[in-house]
Amino acid sequence: MSTLTTDPGTTLREGAFGNATGLVCRECGATQPLGPSYACQECFGPLEIGYAFPQVTREQIAAGPKNIWRYQPLLPVPTDITASPNMEPGFTRLLRADNLARELGIRRLWVKDDSGNPTHSFKDRVVAIALSAAREFGSTVFACPSTGNLANAVAAAGARAGIKTVVFIPHDLERPKVLTTAVYGGTLVAVKGNYDDVNRLASEIAGEEEGWAFVNVNVRPYYAEGSKTLGYEVAEQLGWRLPEQVVIPVASGSQLTKVDKGFRELVQLGLVDGSPYRIFGAQANGCAPVSAAYKQGHDVVRPVRPDTIAKSLAIGNPADGPYVLDVARRTGGAVEDVTDEEVRDGIQLLARTEGVFAETAGGVTVATLKKLVESGQLDPDAETVVFNTGDGLKTLDAVADRVGPAATIEPSYQAFTAADLV
Numbered sequence: 001m002s003t004l005t006t007d008p009g010t011t012l013r014e015g016a017f018g019n020a021t022g023l024v025c026r027e028c029g030a031t032q033p034l035g036p037s038y039a040c041q042e043c044f045g046p047l048e049i050g051y052a053f054p055q056v057t058r059e060q061i062a063a064g065p066k067n068i069w070r071y072q073p074l075l076p077v078p079t080d081i082t083a084s085p086n087m088e089p090g091f092t093r094l095l096r097a098d099n100l101a102r103e104l105g106i107r108r109l110w111v112k113d114d115s116g117n118p119t120h121s122f123k124d125r126v127v128a129i130a131l132s133a134a135r136e137f138g139s140t141v142f143a144c145p146s147t148g149n150l151a152n153a154v155a156a157a158g159a160r161a162g163i164k165t166v167v168f169i170p171h172d173l174e175r176p177k178v179l180t181t182a183v184y185g186g187t188l189v190a191v192k193g194n195y196d197d198v199n200r201l202a203s204e205i206a207g208e209e210e211g212w213a214f215v216n217v218n219v220r221p222y223y224a225e226g227s228k229t230l231g232y233e234v235a236e237q238l239g240w241r242l243p244e245q246v247v248i249p250v251a252s253g254s255q256l257t258k259v260d261k262g263f264r265e266l267v268q269l270g271l272v273d274g275s276p277y278r279i280f281g282a283q284a285n286g287c288a289p290v291s292a293a294y295k296q297g298h299d300v301v302r303p304v305r306p307d308t309i310a311k312s313l314a315i316g317n318p319a320d321g322p323y324v325l326d327v328a329r330r331t332g333g334a335v336e337d338v339t340d341e342e343v344r345d346g347i348q349l350l351a352r353t354e355g356v357f358a359e360t361a362g363g364v365t366v367a368t369l370k371k372l373v374e375s376g377q378l379d380p381d382a383e384t385v386v387f388n389t390g391d392g393l394k395t396l397d398a399v400a401d402r403v404g405p406a407a408t409i410e411p412s413y414q415a416f417t418a419a420d421l422v
Contacts, residue, residue: 012034012136012137013078013136015078015079016078016136017034017049017076017077017078017133017136017222018072018073018075018076018077018078018079019051019052019053019054019073019074020034020049020050020051020076021034021050021051021052022034022049022050023035023037023047023048023049023050023221024047024048024049024050025040025042025043025045025046025047026045026046026047026048026323027040027043027045027046028040028042028043028045030042030043031050032047034049034076036133036137036213036218036219037218037221038217038218038219038220038221046220046221046319046320047221048221048224048225048261049076049221049222049225051074051076053073053074053265053268053269054073055269056073056074056269056271057271058236058240058271060073061236061271062236065082065088066091067088067089067090067091068089068090068091068125068128068226068229069081069082069088069090070090070091071228071229071232074228074232074265074269075129075225075226075228075229076129076132076133076222076225077129077132078132078136081132084132084135084161085160085161085162086128086131086132086157086160086161087117087118087119087124087127087128087153087156087157087160088118088128089117089118089124089125089127089128090117090124090125090229090233091233092112092113092114092115092116092117092233093113093116094110094111094112094113094233094234094237094238094385095110095111095112095113095354095356096109096110097109097110097111097353097354097386099353099354100349100350100353100354100366103349103353104369104370104373104380105373105380106373106380106384107380107381107382107383108383108384109383109384109385109386110234110238110243110383110384110385110386111350111354111356111385111386111387111388112230112233112234112385112386112387112388113356113388114230114387114388114389114390115356115357115358115359115362115388115389115390115391115392118153118156119149119152119153119156119180120149120152120390120391120393120394121149121152121153121312121359121389121390121391121394122149122227122230122255122387122389122390123149123150123152123153124153124156124157125226125227125229125230126150126153126215126216126223126224126225126226126227126254127150127153127154127157127215127223127226128157128226129222129223129225129226130142130213130215130216130219130222130223130226131157131158131161131163131215132222133213133219133222133223134163134213134215134219135161135163137213137219138211139163139211139212139213140163140164140211140212141163141164141165141166141209141211141212141213142154142157142158142161142163142164142165142166142213142215143165143166143167143168143202143205143212143213143214143215144167144168144202144214144215144216144217145168145169145195145198145199145201145202145214145216145217146167146168146169146181146195146198147169147170147173147195147251147311147312147313147314147315148169148173148174148177148178148181148311148312148394149177149312149359149389149390149394150215150216151167151169151173151177151181151188152177152180152181152394154167154186154215155167155181155182155183155184155185155186155188156184158184158186159184159185159186164186164187165184165186165187166186166187166189166212167181167186167187167188167189168189168191168198168201168202169181169188169189169190169191169198170190170191170193170194170195170197170198170311171190171191171192171193173190173311174311174394174395174397176393176394176395176396177394177395178190180394194305194306194314194316195306195314195315195316196303196306196315196316196317199216199217199315202214202217203217206218216252220319224254224258225258226258227254227255227258227259227262228258228259228261228262228265229262230255230258230259230262230387231258231259231260231261231262231263231266232262232266234246234259234385235262235263235266235271235272240271240272241272241273241275242263242266242267242272242273242275242277243277243383243384243385244275244276244277244278244379244382244383244384245277245278245279245280245333245378245379245382245383245384245385246259246277246278246279246280246384246385246386246387247280247281247282247365247368247369247372247378247384247385247386247387248279248280248281248282248365248387249281249282249283249313249361249362249364249365249387249389250281250282250283250290250291250313250318250321250324250335251312251313251314251315251318251361252315252318252319252320252321253281253290253318253319253320253321253323253324254319254320255387255389256279256281256320256324256327257320257323257324257327259279260279260327260331263277276331276332277331278331278332278333278378278379278382279327279328279331279333280328280333280334280335280336280368280369280372280377280378281294281324281328281333281334281335281336282335282336282337282338282364282365282367282368282369283313283335283336283337283338283364283368284308284309284310284313284314284337284338284339284340284343284360284364285308285337285338285339285340285342286306286307286308286309286310286314286340287304287306287307287308287310287313287314287315287316288304288337289301289302289303289304289316289317289318289321290318290321290324290325290335291335291336291337292304292337293321293325293335294325294328294329294334294335295335298325299322299325300322301317301318301321301322301325303316303317304316308340308343309340309343309344309360309395309397309398310340310343310360310361310363310364311360311395312359312360312361312389312390312395313360313361313364334372334377336368336371336372336375336377337368338364338367338368338371342363342367342370342371343360343363343364343367343398344363344398344399344402345363345367346358346362346363346364346365346366346367346368346369346370347359347360347362347363347366347392347398347399348399348402348403349366349367349370350362350363350366350388351392356388357391357392357393358388358390358391358392359389359390359391359392359393359394359395359398360395360398361388361389361390362387362388362389362390362392363398365386365387365388365389366386366388369384369386406419406421407419407421
């Protein structure tokens with residue numbers, strides 16, 4: 001079991017993790033004290049955060065800042081979290097997508113557009129929680145293995161917080177994501193291999209180096225809680241109610257499972273009615289181990305070697321894969337996958353109908369939404385939210401050969417009319 005070794009003199013301050021009470025094994029249910037661990041001491045299963053929530057009202061939340069810290073009582077962070085420099089992510093727009101809804105034949109559709117975060121992806125949410133934990137553990141290096149968006153978020157958050165960052169990426173990552181990580185000035189390391197190779201290396205380093213906080217390895221239980229805020233925001237922005245259906249991209253699977261956890265916590269706290277909802281997962285055909293397991297009726301996810309343009313979802317051995325299956329089946333949803341050409345179609349469809357330019361992960365989700373409707377798996381009369389988790393400017397190559405000028409003309413009205421463009 002890999003743990004983060006804190007500085008010898010570091011003592012965790014009272015309330016360092018807010019209302020969090022301990023770490024709970026997702027397999028055997030065993031508990032252990034809060035600390036920099038991600039594997040159960042009893043069965044080596046994955047850990048998540050347990051809480052003793054206070055009574056929280058909608059009014060208290062609405063009075064908070066316009067970012068994820070409005071949900072501070074529901075997160076493993078201190079009450080004074082806003083006092084430390086951070087990227088202040090969250091509370092991104094929930095866009096009513098009537099044009100896309102009409103095209104797909106859906107009654108009411110929303111796009112939760114997380115491209116508006118500081119580094120233009122949902123990863124700013126999870127990194128903010130991980131950074132808080134790293135500070136409390138006295139870590140000296142803030143690090144991650146990444147398919148791109150997480151690299152951006154860690155590098156930027158570390159720069160703002162004044163902590164050293166070391167980011168590991170696959171050597172063939174999209175160039176825009178490489179540049180938008182390196183610009184923040186931390187240490188960027190390209191590894192010959194795919195994400196799963198990079199992740200294995202990060203796990204080895206985390207077990208050997210003292211003071212390193214790998215956001216999605218040895219502080220993963222804290223990091224993962226950031227995705228709950230997507231669920232909180234959707235419910236709040238809908239007027240404190242749960243959508244009937246959501247479609248969420250699946251990489252490691254953590255985002256989908258934590259949105260579900262967020263919904264269930266809101267019901268537990270009485271902030272929303274416990275109306276049923278269905279959760280659908282979206283994968284690219286070239287890296288669809290969870291979709292394959294779902295379709296085959298398996299509980300175990302067999303690892304694959306990724307081969308898709310959707311590199312931000314290219315995790316061949318997803319840590320939360322089995323839990324995605326659990327959520328999809330429990331809620332009456334499904335996990336589906338689409339081809340790279342359908343991904344490109346999905347990017348253009350969302351851009352053309354709603355003016356939202358999504359990265360390839362968003363293309364996967366929109367294309368999956370379309371496929372789910374056409375196959376009858378998703379109810380077109382139920383209110384649906386689809387998640388766009390990143391900005392298309394990060395994955396320009398995906399549509400570079402599909403779009404461009406309609407014509408190149410001389411600077412004269414005669415040339416314009418002759419081109420017969422409109």
